[in-house]
Amino acid sequence: MSNNESMNRVRAGLARRYATERRFRMYGVLAILMSLFFLVLLFTTIIGNGYTAFLQTHIKLDITFDQALLDPSGKGDLAEISRTGDFNGVVKAALREAFPEVTKRGDRKSLYNLASGGAGFELRDMLMADPSLMGKTVSVWLTADDEIDMFMKGHIDRDVPEDDRRVKDLTIEWVDRLLAEDRLEKQFNTTFFTAGDSRDAEQSGIWGAAVGSFYTLIVTLLLSFPIGVAAAIYLEEFAPTNRFTDFIEVNINNLAAVPSIVFGLLGLAVFISFFGMPRSAPLVGGLVLTLMTLPTIIIASRAALKSVPPSIREAALGIGASKMQMVFHHVLPLAMPGMLTGAIIGMAQALGESAPLLMIGMVAFIVDIPGGVFDPSTVLPVQIYLWADSPERAFVERTSAAIMVLLAFLVVMNALAVMLRKRFEKRW
Amino acid sequence: MKTKSLILAAAVTATFSVNAAARDYVSIVGSSTVYPFATVVAEQFGKTSEYKTPKIESTGSGGGLKLFCAGVGVQHPDITNSSRRIKKSEFDQCQANGVKDVVEVKVGYDGIAVANAKSAPRFELSRKDIFLALAKQVPGDKEGELIDNPYTTWKQVNASLPDIKIEVLGPPPTSGTRDAFAELAMEGGCKKIEWIAAMKKTDKKAYKAVCHTVREDGAYIEAGENDNLIVQKLVANPNALGVFGFSFLEENGDKVQGSLIDGKEPAFESIADGSYPVSRPLFFYVKKAHVDSVPGIRGYVAEFTSEKAWGDEGYLSDRGLIPMPKEERAKFAKDAADMSPLSM
Incomplete structure (x- = not known):
C-alpha cells in the first residue's frame, strides 16, 4: 500500500x-x-x-386582657391563669367588638373562625411574658385561620359557587373589610421555624422535626465516624490479607447496597424488641442510621487511606517510627479530609432517610420539641411525609416549604464536603 | 481514646437505665383514618393540661392492634386507634400476652366517598354497579357461573351510566379504607345477587373471595395511601373516579364531588343518620393496666369523649368526624370514664 x-x-x-x-x-x-x-x-x-408558606396571614385585633375571663378568682397566680384562663374567650370578645353587627349564632361561629384556634395560646404566652398587661387593651397581630390564609394567598377562588367553597361569602365580606382597614396582612412566618407539628396548619412548624433530625444525626455521627474510621484503618493498615479479611470486605461492600428499610427491621428486632429501648427515640433512630452509613464511611475512609502514597509510610518507618506512630502521625492526618468528606456524604444520606425510621416508630405525630435523645421525636423527611398526607389544604404549601428547608440543609452539607476537600486535599 | 470509650460506656449505661424508667407521655398507635382526629385531641390535651402531648403513630388498624396486644409495660403502647372493631383473634392474642382488660371506645363514624372531578357530570351509582365494575369475577349469563370481569365502560355495567372507561383510583390492600370499601360497597352490591348471597351460608370463604376481590386488569388503580394525590389525579383526569375518606371530600369540595350511592349523597347528615351506605364506625382501645402507671391516659380519654370534642358542634366534627347519636355518646363516655373492660 x-x-x-x-x-x-x-x-x-x-x-x-x-x-x-x-x-x-x-x-x-x-x-x-x-x-x-x-x-x-x-x-x-x-x-x-x-x-408562600414563608408568609402567614395575621389579623390585628384590639385585645382586652379581661380579668373576669382570665382570672375569675382574682388571685393573680400566673400558673393558674395559664392553665385555666379562657384566652380563646378573650379572642372571641375582641372579634365580637370588631364586628358588633354579627349577632346570629351560626354567623358568630364563622366569625370566631377568622382567628386561628391557637390564637388564645399566643395571648397566653404574651401575658406570661408581661403580666402587667392584665386588664389593659392592646392592638395585637394574631395568626389568622388557615382557610383565611389560603384565601389571601389565592388558593381558594372567590368565583367558585359559594356551596363548593370552604370560605363563605360572609367571611369574604369580613376579610375585605379587614383588608380595607389594614387589619389583615401577610407577615413573615416565624411560627414555621419555631414550632413543632400541629394539626392546625397555621400553628405547625418544622423546628420539632429539625431538632429531632439534629439529635438523630449527632448519635449517628458519634457512633459511625469513630467506628467506621477505626474499621478502615485496621483493614487497610494492619489486617493481614487472607480469606477472612476478603470475606469481611465483600460483606461491607454488600451492606452498602442493602435497602435501608432492612436496617429499620433490624433496628426494630434488635434495639427495641431485644434491648427494650424506647420507640420513636432519636437514640434508636441514630443507631439504625449508624448501621446504614457505616459501610459508606468505611469505604470512603479506606479509599482515602489508599490514596496516601507509600513513600510517606516508608519514610516514617525508615526513620524508626512504629507502625502505630506511622499511621497516627503521618497517614491519618493526610487521609482525614477524604474521610470527613465520606462522613459528611454519609450524614447527608442519613438526613434524607425516612424508610428505616418507619419501622422504629419515628413516623409519629409529635407536638413537643424533643429535649434529648430519649424523647419521642420525628425527623425532617418524616415530617414532609406526614404533611403530604394531611387533608387540610394549607399543608400542601407547608410540605413544599419543608422540602425546601431539607434541600437547603443537604446543599449546605454537600458544599461543606466539597469545601473540605478543596481546602485540605493534597495532590501528589 | 479514653474519652471515646467513656462516651460509649455512658451511652450503653444510659440505654439500659431507660429500660426501667417510666414513660411520662401517652403512646398511641393505630389506624390512619382515626389519626387526623386523634392528633387534634392530643394537641388540645397537651396544650390545656399539665401533661405532655401524647405521641401518635399511624400504623394502620391491624398493625396498631398487633403492637397494642404485644404486652403490658412501658415499651408497649397505651392506646390503639382502629377503623374497625377488634377481631376475636386479636382479642385472644391480647389475653395470651397478659393484656387482660381492654376498654373499647367508639368515637364516631367515617364515610367513604366515591368521587370525580367537578368538571365532569356527577355519577349516580348503586352498590351493585360498584361491585360489577370493580370485582375480579362477576356472574355470567347462567346462574352460578362466574366469569372474569368483561366490563370496560360504565355503560356496559348499567345502561343509565355514561359511556366512559371504568377507571377508579383507590387505596392499596394495606389500607383500612380499602377493607371498609370492599366490605361495605362491594360486598353490599354483591349481596344483591341472590345466588351469591345464598353462598354466604354454604361456603363463606368463597363468598368473601367473590365479593372482596378487586380486579387487577388496570380498571382499579392503586394510588397509594396518599388521598391528596388521588384528589389531584381526579382533577387532571375528569373520566376517573376516586375512593377516599369523607374528610378529604369535605376539604376539597371545590375540586371534586361525591357520587350518589344508592341515591344518597355523601354528606354530614346522611352519614350521621346512617342512610349513606358506605360508612363505618371508628374506635380506640385503652389498655386498662396502664391507666394508673402512665400519666395522662385518663385525661386524654376524657378530652376525646367530651362534648366539646366529639359532640355535634365539637371540634372533631369540623375535621370531618361524623358524631354518634347523643345516647350512644353518653353510653361510651360513661364506659370510658368507668374504664369498663370489653368482653368477647
Whole structure:
C-alpha cells in the first residue's frame, strides 16, 4: 500500500469520523440538558408551591386582657391563669367588638373562625411574658385561620359557587373589610421555624422535626465516624490479607447496597424488641442510621487511606517510627479530609432517610420539641411525609416549604464536603 | 481514646437505665383514618393540661392492634386507634400476652366517598354497579357461573351510566379504607345477587373471595395511601373516579364531588343518620393496666369523649368526624370514664 493510498483512505473516512464525534458530543449535551430540565422542573414546582408558606396571614385585633375571663378568682397566680384562663374567650370578645353587627349564632361561629384556634395560646404566652398587661387593651397581630390564609394567598377562588367553597361569602365580606382597614396582612412566618407539628396548619412548624433530625444525626455521627474510621484503618493498615479479611470486605461492600428499610427491621428486632429501648427515640433512630452509613464511611475512609502514597509510610518507618506512630502521625492526618468528606456524604444520606425510621416508630405525630435523645421525636423527611398526607389544604404549601428547608440543609452539607476537600486535599 | 470509650460506656449505661424508667407521655398507635382526629385531641390535651402531648403513630388498624396486644409495660403502647372493631383473634392474642382488660371506645363514624372531578357530570351509582365494575369475577349469563370481569365502560355495567372507561383510583390492600370499601360497597352490591348471597351460608370463604376481590386488569388503580394525590389525579383526569375518606371530600369540595350511592349523597347528615351506605364506625382501645402507671391516659380519654370534642358542634366534627347519636355518646363516655373492660 503506497503512502498516497493510505492518506486517501484516511481522508475518505474523515467526514464520518468527525460526524460520529459530533453525534457523541450531542448525546452528552442532550443528557445534561435533560437532567437540568428535570432539576429545574423539580425546583420550580417545589418553590412555586412552597414559597408562600414563608408568609402567614395575621389579623390585628384590639385585645382586652379581661380579668373576669382570665382570672375569675382574682388571685393573680400566673400558673393558674395559664392553665385555666379562657384566652380563646378573650379572642372571641375582641372579634365580637370588631364586628358588633354579627349577632346570629351560626354567623358568630364563622366569625370566631377568622382567628386561628391557637390564637388564645399566643395571648397566653404574651401575658406570661408581661403580666402587667392584665386588664389593659392592646392592638395585637394574631395568626389568622388557615382557610383565611389560603384565601389571601389565592388558593381558594372567590368565583367558585359559594356551596363548593370552604370560605363563605360572609367571611369574604369580613376579610375585605379587614383588608380595607389594614387589619389583615401577610407577615413573615416565624411560627414555621419555631414550632413543632400541629394539626392546625397555621400553628405547625418544622423546628420539632429539625431538632429531632439534629439529635438523630449527632448519635449517628458519634457512633459511625469513630467506628467506621477505626474499621478502615485496621483493614487497610494492619489486617493481614487472607480469606477472612476478603470475606469481611465483600460483606461491607454488600451492606452498602442493602435497602435501608432492612436496617429499620433490624433496628426494630434488635434495639427495641431485644434491648427494650424506647420507640420513636432519636437514640434508636441514630443507631439504625449508624448501621446504614457505616459501610459508606468505611469505604470512603479506606479509599482515602489508599490514596496516601507509600513513600510517606516508608519514610516514617525508615526513620524508626512504629507502625502505630506511622499511621497516627503521618497517614491519618493526610487521609482525614477524604474521610470527613465520606462522613459528611454519609450524614447527608442519613438526613434524607425516612424508610428505616418507619419501622422504629419515628413516623409519629409529635407536638413537643424533643429535649434529648430519649424523647419521642420525628425527623425532617418524616415530617414532609406526614404533611403530604394531611387533608387540610394549607399543608400542601407547608410540605413544599419543608422540602425546601431539607434541600437547603443537604446543599449546605454537600458544599461543606466539597469545601473540605478543596481546602485540605493534597495532590501528589 | 479514653474519652471515646467513656462516651460509649455512658451511652450503653444510659440505654439500659431507660429500660426501667417510666414513660411520662401517652403512646398511641393505630389506624390512619382515626389519626387526623386523634392528633387534634392530643394537641388540645397537651396544650390545656399539665401533661405532655401524647405521641401518635399511624400504623394502620391491624398493625396498631398487633403492637397494642404485644404486652403490658412501658415499651408497649397505651392506646390503639382502629377503623374497625377488634377481631376475636386479636382479642385472644391480647389475653395470651397478659393484656387482660381492654376498654373499647367508639368515637364516631367515617364515610367513604366515591368521587370525580367537578368538571365532569356527577355519577349516580348503586352498590351493585360498584361491585360489577370493580370485582375480579362477576356472574355470567347462567346462574352460578362466574366469569372474569368483561366490563370496560360504565355503560356496559348499567345502561343509565355514561359511556366512559371504568377507571377508579383507590387505596392499596394495606389500607383500612380499602377493607371498609370492599366490605361495605362491594360486598353490599354483591349481596344483591341472590345466588351469591345464598353462598354466604354454604361456603363463606368463597363468598368473601367473590365479593372482596378487586380486579387487577388496570380498571382499579392503586394510588397509594396518599388521598391528596388521588384528589389531584381526579382533577387532571375528569373520566376517573376516586375512593377516599369523607374528610378529604369535605376539604376539597371545590375540586371534586361525591357520587350518589344508592341515591344518597355523601354528606354530614346522611352519614350521621346512617342512610349513606358506605360508612363505618371508628374506635380506640385503652389498655386498662396502664391507666394508673402512665400519666395522662385518663385525661386524654376524657378530652376525646367530651362534648366539646366529639359532640355535634365539637371540634372533631369540623375535621370531618361524623358524631354518634347523643345516647350512644353518653353510653361510651360513661364506659370510658368507668374504664369498663370489653368482653368477647
